[in-house]
Amino acid sequence: MTVLTRPKTAFATGPVLVVAGLAGLALLLTSGRYAGGFDELYFLVAGRDHLDWGYFDQPPLIPALAAAMDWLAPGSLVALRLPMTLAAAAGVVVTALIARELGGGRGAQVMAAACYATSGIVIASHWLATYVLDPFLWTVVSWLLVRWTRTRRDGLLGWAGVVTAVSLETKFLIPALWAAVLLAALWLGPRELLTRPKLWLGAAIAVAATVPTLVWQAAHGWPYTHMSDVVAAEFPGYGSFARDALLGAGIGAGVLALVYGVWRLLRSPELRPYRYLGVAALGVAVAVLVLHGRANYVTGLYAVPFAAAATELTRRNLVRWWKAVVWPVFAFSAVVTLAALPVWPATARTSYGPFQLGSAFAQGELPQQELAKAIGQAYAALPADVRARTAVYAEIYPFAAVTEFYGAPYGIQRVYSGHRGYWYFGPPPESADAVLFAGFDPGQLRPYFAHETTVVDGLLWEYDGRTAPWRDVWPALKRQ
Structure with a gap:
């Protein structure tokens, strides 16, 4: 058994907490803007009205979390997004802790924290x-692995299993990380990682915690397996994937730290015990690329390279002018990150040259809100007797989620859709023999109704005179 005896450096508590606090404050102050994103509103509807052990497109944690926050502060976007704000700030701290484990001093820890704080992870944490x-959660698992590599305290592996269990209630991606880590450890060492009983105890905890979700998936025909087809169909191409994965680390310091950090993990003698984590990160990235996954699938890999880059950079005897460049690069990265948050008026331009501005959030969120308003007004305008027997049906789940969230003032209590996870929420009641359809392809419902009326050309149609029971119609409406 090899235990590293690298001298312990003090944690830069004050400076790291300042960086984390600034990132969290920026998110908190902008979290009420501009409106709800369709994904987070879908999660809210799923958790609030259809809480279950699983869903077509994800495990249950995020829907349950959305429902809990809405219960605490109904309708508040600030409250809804608060868990992600806290996770982003915590990720900054954990990245600094990784740098400390690698032997980085106060400067390295602050630099690693700043890399995370100016990365695309923080920008995405608006939602x-x-x-x-x-x-x-991947970042926390990475910290536990780095710490275990240094100390060989096997209890850390058990805790890694607990965090993995939480991750498996969020997405089903973390087994890819573990597969890459174990294969890399088997190849490069530390091979004793695979022989630790507490590693497998942690694995058992993760599997046991996931059983209810797996039972739900099995009972519903393993719908999550179809998500790979959905994601692959959206694949932007290898070049675009690589660009997005790199720039997701942060324009400026982040992307430089990511590349330099991976290189140092693979080449530095001081980081040799952690080389397996660098190889594992590359393995996961290549697998996601080959399988046509999304670029945001690899963002959980950023923390260790960030920490490695900061640690290695501070070990070098840099010339004075190069030292003077480092912090201005971080300042530039901070400005770019802040500008990418919704700090602008909703009507502001969405980009400045190659840089995306936070007003782009408004371009996605506000039109959806206006769509819900249009659907709500059309529904409210129906005669009372017709409205009582009319179901609101959306062709795609984003339309359904935003309409259900914003539809209450118009009397809309429930929206139906055959798209992805919404199909599993079930059909309208048999008493609903009319439908207000929102979408682009009215042909989906046309075969099942006697009458069709255009309400808003190209967007809204009214159907009446249903010709078959919903229990027979609903299977045919399933879309992914």
Whole structure:
């Protein structure tokens, strides 16, 4: 058994907490803008009205979390997004802790924290989403592995299993990380990682915690397996994937730290015990690329390279002018990150040259809100007797989620859709023999109704005179 005896450096508590606090404050102050994103509103509807052990497109944690926050502060976007704000700030701290484990002093810890704080993870943390919480959980697992590598305290592996269990309630991606880590450890060492009983105890905890979700998936025909087809269909190409994965680390310091950090993990003698984590990160990235996954699937890999880059950079005897460049680069990165948050008026331009501005959030959120308003007004305008027997049906789940969230003032209590997870929420009641359809392809419902009326050309149609029971119609409406 090899235990590293690198001298312990003090944790830069004050400076790191300042960096984390600034990142969290920026998110908190902008979290009420501009409106709800369709994914987070879908999570809210799923958790609030259809809480279950699983869903078509994800495990249950984020929907349950959304429901809990809405119960505490109904309708508040600030409250809804607060868990992601806290996760982003915590991720900053954990990245600094990784730098400390690698032997980085106060400067390295602050630099590593700043890399995380100016990365795309923090920008994405404006929304409540699986792709925000899961990278934080990967970061915690990475810290536990780095710490175990240094100390060989096997209890850390048990805790890694607990965090993995939470991750598996968020997304089903973390087994890819563990597979890459174990294969890399078997190849490069430390091979004793695979022989530790507490590693397998942690694995058992993770599996046991996931059983209810797996039972739900099995009972519903393993719908999550179809998500790979959905994601692959959206694949932007290898070049775009590589660009997005790199820039997701942060324009400026982040992308430089990511590349330099991976290189040093693979080449530095001082980081030789942690080389397996660098190889594992590359393995996961290549697998996601080959399988046509999304670029945000790899954001959970950023923390260790960030920490390695900061640690190695501070070990070098840099010339004075190069030292003078480092902090201005971080200042530039901070400005870019802040500008990418919704600090602008909703009507502001969405980009400045190659830089995306936070007003782009408004371009996605506000039109959806206006769509819900249009659907709500059309529904409210129906005669009372017709409205009582009319179900609101959306062609795609984003339309359904935003309409259900914003529809209450118009009398809309429930929206139906055959798209992805919404199909599993069930059909309208048999008493609903009319439908207000929102979408682009009215042909979906046309075969099942006697009458069709255009309400808003290209967007809204009214159907009446249903010709078959919903129990027969609903299977045919399933879409992914």
